[in-house]
Amino acid sequence: MRHFLISTLQLKTAKLLGLAFILLASAHFTFAQTTPVVSINDLSVGERDSDLFGYEFTVSLSAPSTQTVSVRVTTQQGTATDNVDFGAGTVVLNIPAGQTSQTVTVFIIGDTIIETNEQFFLNLSQPVNCTIGDGQGVGTIIDDDGPLTLLNQENSSRGLAVDSVFHTKETFAINTGELPLYTSDHRTRIVVFAVALKLAAGENASAVTATAEETGGTIRPLTVEFVGPVPNMNNWLTQVVLKLNDQITTAQDVKVRITLHGVTSNPVTVAVKPQ
Numbered sequence: 001m002r003h004f005l006i007s008t009l010q011l012k013t014a015k016l017l018g019l020a021f022i023l024l025a026s027a028h029f030t031f032a033q034t035t036p037v038v039s040i041n042d043l044s045v046g047e048r049d050s051d052l053f054g055y056e057f058t059v060s061l062s063a064p065s066t067q068t069v070s071v072r073v074t075t076q077q078g079t080a081t082d083n084v085d086f087g088a089g090t091v092v093l094n095i096p097a098g099q100t101s102q103t104v105t106v107f108i109i110g111d112t113i114i115e116t117n118e119q120f121f122l123n124l125s126q127p128v129n130c131t132i133g134d135g136q137g138v139g140t141i142i143d144d145d146g147p148l149t150l151l152n153q154e155n156s157s158r159g160l161a162v163d164s165v166f167h168t169k170e171t172f173a174i175n176t177g178e179l180p181l182y183t184s185d186h187r188t189r190i191v192v193f194a195v196a197l198k199l200a201a202g203e204n205a206s207a208v209t210a211t212a213e214e215t216g217g218t219i220r221p222l223t224v225e226f227v228g229p230v231p232n233m234n235n236w237l238t239q240v241v242l243k244l245n246d247q248i249t250t251a252q253d254v255k256v257r258i259t260l261h262g263v264t265s266n267p268v269t270v271a272v273k274p275q
């Protein structure tokens with residue numbers, strides 16, 4: 001792994017802010033004759049509340065080359081601001097012969113300001129021994145300081161929810177009888193997905209409570225069994241596993257809410273049915 005320093009001016013800025021703005025690049029191995037096409041991916045990343053946290057973009061070749069390939073990668077601010085929301089900089093990536101990708105780490109600067117999601121860009125230029133395909137990576141910084149929010153299905157008040165074992169969608173059977181045999185109580189667990197769910201240090205699922213509001217208005221508690229990040233989502237999405245309550249005795253839509261630190265989320269609708 002190599003460290004690429006940026007410009008002197010940016011470094012001075014970095015020192016002023018007490019931050020070290022560097023891009024890290026690391027190479028991956030894997031070989032071709034024709035001029036490869038170089039591209040960069042897009043990323044959505046979680047903001048966090050303080051300090052810097054690095055996220056890796058991947059610059060990849062359409063095929064390995066027999067020559068060293070290089071391309072310049074430069075950050076560009078969009079709604080996200082240079083050296084306020086992310087560490088700005090530029091770096092020349094060399095991809096040695098036979099290799100097909102390198103990663104570029106961009107450091108996101110956490111804050112506790114409520115704001116909209118913000119974007120910045122990573123632009124590819126000055127290709128050597130390659131041509132540029134998708135030359136712009138879009139970085140979206142997902143704010144985590146706004147209201148605790150459960151995700152809906154697109155254009156719907158219905159919750160984004162899946163069975164925790166089978167990943168099937170609603171309707172969810174509350175009591176699955178003899179099947180499945182994964183739990184002795186045969187009660188279904190569902191996963192709902194939240195943004196801006198921030199556990200304090202040392203906290204776990206016990207800090208979160210959940211309810212299901214029946215169509216008649218009765219509030220049923222739901223046991224919160226797990227709260228944690230969704231893997232490979234760069235820390236912006238949290239999964240919450242809820243055990244359904246068999247005091248709900250008729251098939252219906254219920255409104256699910258979660259609460260953390262005295263703040264309750266939006267309701268999302270989920271269809272359930274007793275077995």
Ligand SMILES: [Ca+2]
Binds near residue numbers: 047050111145
């Ligand atoms: Ca934040």
Ligand SMILES: [Ca+2]
Binds near residue numbers: 143
């Ligand atoms: Ca923020």
